[in-house]
Amino acid sequence: MRIAVAHLYPDYLNIYADRGNIAVLTRRAALRGHALHVTGVEPGDPLDPSAFDLLYVGGGQDREQALIAPDLARRGPAIAAAVQAGTAALAVCGGYQLLGRGYRGRDGSWMPGAGVLPLETVAGEQRLIGDVLLEADLGGGVTIPVAGFENHAGRTLLDRGATPLGRVLAGHGNDGTSGFEGCRVGSAIGTYLHGPLLPRNPELADWLLCRALEHAGAPGELEPLSDELERLAHAVSAGRARSRGGR
Numbered sequence: 001m002r003i004a005v006a007h008l009y010p011d012y013l014n015i016y017a018d019r020g021n022i023a024v025l026t027r028r029a030a031l032r033g034h035a036l037h038v039t040g041v042e043p044g045d046p047l048d049p050s051a052f053d054l055l056y057v058g059g060g061q062d063r064e065q066a067l068i069a070p071d072l073a074r075r076g077p078a079i080a081a082a083v084q085a086g087t088a089a090l091a092v093c094g095g096y097q098l099l100g101r102g103y104r105g106r107d108g109s110w111m112p113g114a115g116v117l118p119l120e121t122v123a124g125e126q127r128l129i130g131d132v133l134l135e136a137d138l139g140g141g142v143t144i145p146v147a148g149f150e151n152h153a154g155r156t157l158l159d160r161g162a163t164p165l166g167r168v169l170a171g172h173g174n175d176g177t178s179g180f181e182g183c184r185v186g187s188a189i190g191t192y193l194h195g196p197l198l199p200r201n202p203e204l205a206d207w208l209l210c211r212a213l214e215h216a217g218a219p220g221e222l223e224p225l226s227d228e229l230e231r232l233a234h235a236v237s238a239g240r241a242r243s244r245g246g247r
Contacts, residue, residue: 001218003029003209005038006052008095009060009068012042016149018058018092020196024205025054032222034213043071049082053212057095059194065094065103069111072098076114083116088211089188092197096182096190097121097154117183117190118159124176127153132171132193133241134181136204137163144203145169147237148193156192158183165191170241187211200233 007022026036041047049055060068079099083089091099100119103111113120129151136146146166155175158164164174165182173181174192182191189208191197198205202225210220 001034001213001216003034003036003054003212003216004052005036005054005056005212006041006047006049007038008041008047008055008057008072009043010040010058012064012068013058013060013095015059015061015093016151016194017196018194021058021090021092021198022056024196024198025209028202028205028225029209031225034209043068047075047078049075049079049087050085052082052087053215054208055079055082055087055089055188057089057091057099059093059095061094065098066111069098069113072114073102073112076116079114080116083186083188086187086211086215088208088215089116090208091117091188091190093150093152093192093194096192097156099188099190100156100183103154116188117185118162119156119183119190121154121156124153124155127151128172128176130171130244131237131241132173132181133169133238134166134171134173135169136166136182137184138207139184142207144201144207145234145238146193146197146201146204147234147241148191148195148197148200149237150192151194152192156183165189170244187215195237199230200237202227202230202234
């Protein structure tokens with residue numbers, strides 16, 4: 001099966017090797033006989049989000065976020081419509097913040113977002129840094145442990161009733177106080193976890209692939225892989241997070 005992926009702003013948003021998430025999805029799909037067809041989308045490029053099965057936005061620093069924010073905000077309604085129609089999505093750190101309504105800086109400035117996720121972000125005084133472990137809720141009674149690395153000054157505030165990606169077991173999460181990390185709307189996920197995220201969380205990678213396959217019109221089922229190295233990487237990251245203790 002051909003899985004169409006739009007990689008938004010790869011030349012701007014690729015901090016902490018977030019591009020590796022695409023490499024993981026490509027490899028895990030290929031091992032099951034599927035092919036990822038990845039289209040890079042830069043500011044001003046044409047994009048019909050409904051033509052893709054998966055949308056990906058990586059993380060970036062403040063300067064890069066400011067450069068792409070107006071373009072992403074312009075695309076917001078079309079991306080939101082695609083997500084509501086079942087398109088899968090993964091947005092990491094800066095991409096996560098900008099899929100919300102926007103980012104309020106310490107100076108009061110406002111950086112507009114796409115308005116796809118029910119949240120907004122405000123600048124904090126100190127960075128929240130370190131390994132994170134959470135219990136992620138993927139819907140339908142499916143919960144999995146997810147481990148990764150966070151490094152962000154923003155405090156992301158979910159709207160009342162919004163669904164977080166998961167509950168923080170160790171680390172800071174969205175704001176360091178709520179006990180939540182990330183946000184999920186249908187098959188779209190936003191998270192602060194870098195690393196990159198997917199090499200150490202194969203279950204999450206496969207969940208995204210399954211949702212993309214369903215959008216492409218194929219059964220969302222994947223035969224299992226051995227994942228020995230991936231599970232070892234997860235265990236190391238989870239162990240570092242646990243050593244930090246709770247929030």
